[in-house]
Amino acid sequence: xxxxxxxxxxxxxxxxxxxxxxxxxxxxxxxxxxxxxxxxxxxxxxxxxxxxxxxxxxxxxxxxxxxxxxxxxxxxxxxxxxxxxxxxxxxxxxxxxxxxxxxxxxxxxxxxxxxxxxxxxxxxxxxxxxxxxxxxxxxxxxxxxxxxxxxxxxxxxxxxxxxxxxxxxxxxxxxxxxxxxxxx
Amino acid sequence: xxxxxxxxxxxxxxxxxxxxxxxxxxxxxxxxxxxxxxxxxxxxxxxxxxxxxxxxxxxxxxxxxxxxxxxxxxxxxxxxxxxxxxxxxxxxxxxxxxxxxxxxxxxxxxxxxxxxxxxxxxxxxxxxxxxxxxxxxxxxxxxxxxxxxxxxxxxxxxxxxxxxxxxxxxxxxxxxxxxxxxxxxxxxxxxxxxxxxxxxxxxxxxx
Numbered sequence: 001x002x003x004x005x006x007x008x009x010x011x012x013x014x015x016x017x018x019x020x021x022x023x024x025x026x027x028x029x030x031x032x033x034x035x036x037x038x039x040x041x042x043x044x045x046x047x048x049x050x051x052x053x054x055x056x057x058x059x060x061x062x063x064x065x066x067x068x069x070x071x072x073x074x075x076x077x078x079x080x081x082x083x084x085x086x087x088x089x090x091x092x093x094x095x096x097x098x099x100x101x102x103x104x105x106x107x108x109x110x111x112x113x114x115x116x117x118x119x120x121x122x123x124x125x126x127x128x129x130x131x132x133x134x135x136x137x138x139x140x141x142x143x144x145x146x147x148x149x150x151x152x153x154x155x156x157x158x159x160x161x162x163x164x165x166x167x168x169x170x171x172x173x174x175x176x177x178x179x180x181x182x183x184x
Numbered sequence: 185x186x187x188x189x190x191x192x193x194x195x196x197x198x199x200x201x202x203x204x205x206x207x208x209x210x211x212x213x214x215x216x217x218x219x220x221x222x223x224x225x226x227x228x229x230x231x232x233x234x235x236x237x238x239x240x241x242x243x244x245x246x247x248x249x250x251x252x253x254x255x256x257x258x259x260x261x262x263x264x265x266x267x268x269x270x271x272x273x274x275x276x277x278x279x280x281x282x283x284x285x286x287x288x289x290x291x292x293x294x295x296x297x298x299x300x301x302x303x304x305x306x307x308x309x310x311x312x313x314x315x316x317x318x319x320x321x322x323x324x325x326x327x328x329x330x331x332x333x334x335x336x337x338x339x340x341x342x343x344x345x346x347x348x349x350x351x352x353x354x355x356x357x358x359x360x361x362x363x364x365x366x367x368x369x370x371x372x373x374x375x376x377x378x379x380x381x382x383x384x385x386x387x388x389x390x391x
Contacts, residue, residue: 007250014246014254018261025265029272036275 041097041112045070045082048099048108052079060084065173069181072099080107081178087170090162091115096170104175105138109167116163123160124167132157133168137175144168190309194316200293201324202382207293211325212371214284217341221329223277224284225322230266231288232297233314235259240302240310255298256289263289293321331374336366 045054055071055078067084085096095112109130116124123129132149136142143149144165149157157164200206207228214224238258239246246254267285270278278285288294297317302310333340338358341351364370 007247010245010247011250011254011257014242014257018257022261022264025268029268032272033268036272 037113044097044110044112048082048097048110050099050107054082063177065170066177067095069177078102081181083174083177084112085170085174087166089114089116089166090160094163094166094170096167098171098174100137100175100178102178102181103138104179106133106136106142106171106175109133109171111167114163116160123157124163129157130167132164133171137171142168142172142175144172187309187312190305190312191316194313194318194320195323196320198317199320199324199382200296200317201321201328202379203386204296205379206296207291207321208375210284210287210291211328212368212375215325215329215332215371216336216366217333218326218329219341220284221325222322222342224288225318225325227266227285227288228291228293228321229315229318231259231262231291232294232318233311234262235294235298236302236310236314237307238262239298240305240307243303243305246303251299251303255295259294259298260289293317328371328374328378332365332370335362336364336370337361 049072052072052074055073057068057070059068060066065085065087067086069084070082071078072080072082080099080101082097082099085098087094087096092115094114094116096109097112098109099107101107111124111130114124133142141148145168194200196203198204201208201211210224210228214220235255235258239255242254242258263286267278270285297313301313305313330340334354334357338354338356338361339351340354362370365374
């Protein structure tokens with residue numbers, strides 16, 4: 001009995017010291033990480049804005065795919081929207097930002113954060129990956145399946161079927177969302 | 185006295201991958217690209233070095249019957265600390281390693297060496313053991329990744345420096361890759377062949 005209590009105390013002290021070390025590390029790194037993520041988000045917004053003016057951001061709560069929306073303006077006139085989107089990838093949640101024309105056509109897409117497998121789903125970071133989606137959403141369907149691509153395009157996303165479908169579905173939901181906004 | 189033997193044994197004689205056969209999940213999973221193999225090896229090196237040192241220093245304090253939970257807590261904390269620091273101060277490396285970093289917790293080389301070596305040896309020997317094992321792991325992983333990437337994709341992916349985008353292309357193979365080598369069956373086949381080769385080498389030495 002006495003031995004058990006001693007063991008418990010030893011384990012407790014190891015856990016306590018580990019927790020303290022983690023808390024200390026977190027207090028040093030958390031602010032730096034937060035600044036970085038904000039910078040990344042702003043850079044991504046800018047990258048998908050196509051040079052239009054970015055409006056005020058409005059957070060969306062309760063939607064399955066859309067996390068935030070802002071207007072894209074050209075000389076005071078709303079020409080489109082930027083949406084924050086989330087999708088369920090192979091390695092958990094992925095965050096995207098995408099810009100749309102008012103009719104729901106996808107302009108630019110950028111991946112913000114993900115946990116996809118390097119060499120497979122992580123390919124979505126590559127330049128050109130998102131080009132498979134761009135221009136779809138209004139006239140043509142957003143590809144949510146590898147079979148909807150031409151053979152050479154499908155080759156480029158081979159190995160990342162789940163990731164490709166997840167991004168496609170999030171973008172499609174975004175396109176519908178933009179349509180419901182109806183250019184207001 | 186420093187035991188240089190503890191350093192060199194991990195490279196060939198007790199190579200963690202081919203001889204002790206530890207840490208096969210990352211070896212098979214990460215070895216699709218050379219750059220992945222090197223990144224994973226770097227993470228394993230840091231975690232293994234610190235975990236061996238800490239566990240060796242605490243070897244008389246941790247009772248036998250609770251050593252597994254104690255080691256796991258120490259290893260998981262180390263991995264998390266390294267992950268947080270990389271995320272904050274080396275975001276490019278963090279982004280490149282991605283999901284592999286947290287996976288180091290379950291790499292059995294680390295728990296295996298804590299069990300088999302650090303728990304009963306001095307701090308300096310344990311540190312040398314960690315360095316040697318990491319070199320052995322790095323070489324094995326890079327070898328497998330090199331074979332798989334060259335045959336399976338016809339490329340060698342390193343890290344981009346300046347105008348060099350980090351990808352070397354192998355003529356002919358880039359147009360006619362043996363895709364199966366890059367996929368899971370190829371990894372298992374290759375592992376089998378390499379293990380057989382290393383066993384054959386080790387057997388010849390005994391004779």
